[in-house]
Amino acid sequence: MLVFDRVDYDYRQEKPVLRQLSFGIHPGEFVAVIGANGSGKSTAAKLMNGLLQPRKGEVRLGTLNTLNREDLLKIRERAGLVFQNPDDQFITASVLDEVVFGLENLRVPRPEMSRRASAALRAVQMEAYEDAAPHQLSGGQKQRAAIAAVIAMQPDILILDEATSMLDPQGRQELLQLLRRLHRQGQTIIHITHHMDEVLAADRVLLLSHGELAYDGPPARLFSKDTIAGQPLELPFAARLFQALDLEVPVQADWKETIEQLWAMR
Template identity: 60%
Template sequence: MLTFDHVHFYYKKGHPILEDINFTIKAGEFVAIVGANGSGKSTVAKLMDGLLLPKKGTVKLQQLDTTNPNDLMKIHQQIGFVFQNPEDQFITTTVMDEVLFGLQNIRVPREAMRGRVDTALRAVQMEDFLEAMPHQLSGGQKQRVAIAAILAMQPQIIIFDEATSMLDPQGREQVLSIMHRLHNQGMTIIHITHHMDEVISAERILLIHEGHLQFDGDPLIFFETVPVLEYQLQLPFAVRLRKTLQLESPLTANWKEGIRSQWPIN
């Protein structure tokens, strides 16, 4: 369970980035965080992992507090972070070494490392690229290697911070499929994105606007009740189509399941 309790954050005093943010994400949830550029959603992500620390309030993973230096290492091991640009995470010369690097940092026994590497790369369908150089891969392949490096460390939660924004449609679909497959296996997924077509298949949406939490709830309710254009967001294609056709029936769970089928779990 990940909890924000009256969290405030600023880089310069008197210029708040986040103000009085409160929410709890339970184990196994798939949560999408949305908001316009500069709304504070990426700051929320970095506070989750302890990359930033709150100026006021607390961020906790179970009983671990990000402001406690003794807890931070444990938090980093349990929360994985996939960045917008996968190259920001690469520091070695081969795919295998890239996945091994994180395992070495958390002191996984040497005899267990290769098994973890193989399992993680199979999970993202990159097992045939062990000796490949990361910079020679496509954008989608790079992002899948970055995800594998996180998976090998066996975290409880993975945060995807705009992880699909630099990918072509095929690469986006591959990464989204991985997210949903991991979620179906019990992983807690936090997906920060400005692609609104991606959030409709989440279980829950958090809307951040000008540093405040404006909405926390079901995507179906969100798209029925929130004037998303006022928040500089776009309606997903399926919602726009429904409105264009002027369907009278409310959004249903069956409709949502139809949207989820865009990213088959296989």
């Protein structure tokens, strides 16, 4: 279980980024983290796998604590982070080398390394591009390659820090389909995003506002009129549709499912 226990963080002491942030994420959950620019989302992501350490409070992964230097390597093995810009992660000349690089650092035996790399590339449907140079890929392909490099290390938690922000709508949809597939296979996913339509794919939503936790619960309740009031959030299409028709029906992850539900109710 990943736990934030009354976490404070600031880059400059006079301007705190996170304030007394507390929550827990259980194995197998699909959690979306949202909030306005400057709300602390990316800072929280870096705290999750120990790239940053709290000024106050603790971040724990099971019995491991990011404040203990001897725990950091194990934490980063168990909590894999995919950055907003995949180019920030690429350091090798081919997609396969990129996936293998992390496994080499973990000293995975060569036969196991080959098996893991092949499985990770198949999982993201990139096996045909294993010899391609990362910089020659499309935006969506780059993100899938970056995810493959992380999931090959078999982390307990997959953390995506606005990994869809540079993708076109088709690329975002492809990445969401991949995340849903990984989640169905048992992967714990923390998806940090500013695209509200993507929130509907999650089991649970954490809303950060000025560094504090403003909401923790299911997506459908977040997008109710009472909860959303005063928050700088754009409603997903499905939520806008239900509100326009004054219907109290659970919001679905796919707006097409919403249309089908409404049609069946006629």
